[in-house]
Amino acid sequence: MASRSAGKGAPTTTRAKLASTIKSARDIMRKDAGLNGDLDRLPQLSWLMFLKAFDERVEQAGSVLNLDFRPAIEGPYRWQDWATDEDLSGEELTSFVNNELLPYLRGLEGKDSDDPRNVISTVFKEIHNRMLSGVLLRDLVNIVNQIHFTSEDDIHTMAFVYESILKEMRDAAGDSGEFYTPRPVNRFMVQQSFLKLGESILDPASGTGGFLTQAYDELREQADTSAKQKQLHDDIRGIEKKSLPYLLCTMNLLLHGIDNPRLIRDNALLRMRNETGPAHKVDVVLTNPPFGGEEEASVVANFPEGYRTQETAWLFVHSILEKLKRGGRCAIVLPNGSLFGGGIGARIKEKLMKECNLHTIVRLPQGVFAPYTQIPANLLFFEKTGPTEETWFYEIPLPAGRRGYTKTKPMQVEEFAACTTWWGGEARNGREETEFAWRVSAETIKASGYNLDLSNPHAGDDLAHRSPEDLVNELIESEQEILSLLEELRAGLAGGQ
Structure with missing residues (x-):
């Protein structure tokens, strides 16, 4: 659907008012005994906002623009039917939501792949109302009714606030072993992929949609006609296996103006293995696949002999090689362990370097994904x-005076500025070796058994030029940190007796 502006007198929501409204919503949810922490509260808020946004952006707008428009959600299940009825509260409201509304939404079926009913049913497939109090649920619905999605300004405002909600969601998810890509990292990867309007762009591990929304923002100004906007919306594609990230990603894309997100709820490794025809190949892949995990044997069995491994990251790399069009390109996050691993990992790296031009590896400082993991990560850029x-x-150094990143002091986008300048534009012209940049021939990498975990050859020079006083001070600081951790451990052991 083409973008539209709010008409005269149409309600709008300022960023400050929206932030205040969201805070009020979360205060209400904290009172409900059925919600435990943000991993419950934020999904609850998101599916309600999804229904309000869908009603305003798609249903109401469609009925105005098209006299023959048939709503995807029929009455009395439309937001405008039940959510605005303030007499519907308490047990009557929870009964309606739990026993009528959500089963209806899960059961919707569309006639074709572009039918929004398919998006709705997939979003709500595993969504449940976790609020026990119908009175608090009514209060929450009333709060969501104060949020408006009727103009591009509203969408931009809501998208900004929603990004902050997603960051908190990612922080909470990190405690359960899921690490989402920091915004500066996915912004850099998108920018250095030099996206073009008309290219199909896929994230097969889309999470909450960081890469997809960044790619959309990168190209949206070029989509200056309705036809170009529709093409761009169709070209932004994602696959996500888990229900919660799928919901959050769908909402994120909706808030960025994509009314019918091209998201698939599936195991991307199976989906990409099964979709092998030319029509399913894509121009660009941007992704941070799960690493450190193990796939089920049934998934691994779908891969060719010699490439069967339970290491999820390598299965994604293999699948991406098959998914890319000739001339396509990829930017992917991989951990250090994948870079130096041998065996099947080495075979996949060999396949990668034989089929593609692995032109750049950007080595990130340790702790970019802190505090959830200290595993060092790398950004690989290759073209088929x-x-x-x-x-x-290219090794991104830590900022001067910093020994790492924390939850309150994360990596900043400005730290990529020197690498962006060195990059040499889309043609990668004029690259030179520096204290942070070096090159290695494919023959040398092959001779090493396809080890890509190569240290900066200039790092030793830097160490040699540091003063003894600096080295001693850093050693003392490290020892003090270790001593502090040991004291905390001792106290914890004593407390457990």
């Missing part, structure tokens, strides 16, 4: 244009 001849490495 023929075999690799040489690979450039």
Whole structure:
């Protein structure tokens, strides 16, 4: 659906008012005994906002623009029917939501892949109302009714606030082993992929949609006609296996103006293995696949002999090689362990370098994903244009005076500025070796058994030029930190006796 502006007198929501409204909503949810922490509260708020946004952006707008428009959600299940009825409260409201509304939404079926009813039923497939109090649920619905999605300004405002909600959601999810890509990282990866209007862009591990929304923002100004906007909406594609990230990603794309997100709820490894025809291939892949996990044997069995491994990250790399069009390109996050791993991992790296030009590996500072994991990560950029001849490495240094990142002091986008300048634009012209950049021939990498975990050859020079006083001070600081951790451990052991 083409963008539209609010008419005269149409309600709008300022960023400050929206932030206050969201805070009020969360205060209400904290009172409900059925919700435990943000992992319950934020999904509850998101599916309610989804229904309000869908009603305003798609249903009401469609009925105005098209006299023959048939709503995807029929009465009395439309937001405008039940959510605005303030007499519907208490047990009557929870009974309606639990026993009528949500089963109806889960059972919707569309006639074709573009039918929004398919999106709705997939979103609500595993969604449940977790609020026990119908009175508090009515209060929450009334709060959501104060949020408006009737103009592009509203959408931009809500998208900004929703990003902050997602960040908190990612922080909470990190405690359960899921690590989402920091915004500066996915912004850099998108920018250095040099996206073009008309290219199909896929994130097969889309999570909450960071790569997809960044890619959309990168291209949306170029989509200056309704036809170009529709094409861009169709070209932004994602696959997500888990229900909660799928809901959050769908909402995120909806808030960015994509009214019918091209998201698939499925195991991406199975989906990509089964979709092998030319029509299913894509121009660009941007992704941070799960790493450190193990796939089920039934999933691994779908891969060719010699490439069967339970390491999820390598299965994604193999699948992406098959998914890319000739001339397509990829930017992917991989941990250090994948870079130096041998065995099947080495075979997949060999396949990668034979089929693609692995032109750049950006080595991130340790702790970019802190505080959830200290595993060092790397950004690999490759193109399906023929075999690799040489690979450039660029090491992003920690900011001066910093020893790592924390939850309150994360990585900033400005830390990529020097690498962006060095990159040399889309053609990668004029690259030179520096204290942070070096290149390695494909023959050297092959001789090493396809080890890509290559240290900066200039790092030793930097160490040699540091003063003894600096080295001693850093050693003392490290020892004090270790001593503090040991004291905390001792106290914890004593407390457990």
